[in-house]
Amino acid sequence: MSGHVIPSYDAAYEMLCEYTKNENLVKHGRAVELCMRALARHFGEDEERWATVGILHDFDYEKYPTIPEHATEGGRILREAGWPDDIINAILGHAEYTGVPRVTKMAKALFAVDELSGFLVGCALVRLDKSFKEMKVSSVKKKMKDKAFCRAVNRDEVSQGAQELGMELDDLIQFLIEELYKVEGELGLGEAAM
Numbered sequence: 001m002s003g004h005v006i007p008s009y010d011a012a013y014e015m016l017c018e019y020t021k022n023e024n025l026v027k028h029g030r031a032v033e034l035c036m037r038a039l040a041r042h043f044g045e046d047e048e049r050w051a052t053v054g055i056l057h058d059f060d061y062e063k064y065p066t067i068p069e070h071a072t073e074g075g076r077i078l079r080e081a082g083w084p085d086d087i088i089n090a091i092l093g094h095a096e097y098t099g100v101p102r103v104t105k106m107a108k109a110l111f112a113v114d115e116l117s118g119f120l121v122g123c124a125l126v127r128l129d130k131s132f133k134e135m136k137v138s139s140v141k142k143k144m145k146d147k148a149f150c151r152a153v154n155r156d157e158v159s160q161g162a163q164e165l166g167m168e169l170d171d172l173i174q175f176l177i178e179e180l181y182k183v184e185g186e187l188g189l190g191e192a193a194m
Contacts, residue, residue, distance in 0.1 A: 007049075007052060007084055007087060008048070009048050009052045012051075012053075012055045012056040015056060015059050015081075016059045019060060019062060019063055020059060021062065022062055025058060025061060028118055028121075029054070029055045029057070030055065030186065031118065031120075032055070032058075032113055032114055033051045034051075034117075034179070034180065034183050034187070035054065035113035035116075035180070036050040036051055036053060036109060036113060037050060037054070038175070038176070038179035039109045040109075042175070045105060045106065049086075049087070049106065050109065052087060053110055054110065056074075056087070057091050057094050057110055057114060058070075058074075058114075060073050060074030067097055068095075071091060071092055071095035072095075072098060074091060075091060075092045078091065086106065089103075089104075089107060090110050093107040093110070093111060094110045094111050094114050096157070102164060105165075108164045108165045111160075111161045111164060111165075112165040112167070113161070114157075114161070115154050115157050115158050115161065116172065116173070117180070118152075119140070119153045119158065120132070120135075120140065120177065120180060121187065122143075122150040122153070123135060124180075124184070124189050124190075125189070129190065130189050131181070131189060131190040131193075132177050132178075132180045132190070133181055133190065135177050135181075137170050137173045137174050137177070141170075141173070144158070
């Protein structure tokens with residue numbers, strides 16, 4: 001993508017697909033996007049802008065998977081393409097090691113849902129119905145204590161993200177379970193997985 005981009009969800013999705021060929025990374029981007037849309041509605045914020053940040057947040061991960069290149073290189077690419085600072089800063093802020101503070105609600109929401117959405121999808125995948133239907137907060141929290149389950153998910157960042165967003169962790173988990181259940185087919189879960 002060259003020149004000055006007009007920031008939009010479509011441009012973000014195009015960039016994700018340009019840089020990311022791994023289907024699971026694309027699905028992760030979609031899961032984070034869907035969580036960001038739900039939180040934008042919940043907080044009365046700009047749904048398209050929040051979805052754009054969600055779908056873009058890991059677009060550089062396949063090409064730059066190591067610390068500190070991941071997110072930092074993505075920020076550089078986005079800046080050169082003309083993306084706005086609030087989107088770039090939210091994406092940089094989702095990686096603690098960048099040192100970019102999360103000052104906007106959008107940045108805090110991205111940090112809160114990045115690890116947690118991946119964990120919730122993992123929880124759905126091990127269920128017989130591959131669904132969020134009837135998933136309980138208590139079962140999610142029990143799995144969080146099992147360090148071998150979804151071991152790449154940083155549990156401390158899950159808790160920190162809810163706190164920064166100003167939500168109780170249980171409430172955030174319940175909210176995202178309910179919202180992800182509504183769109184699970186888009187992630188290849190539920191009946192789409194059977």
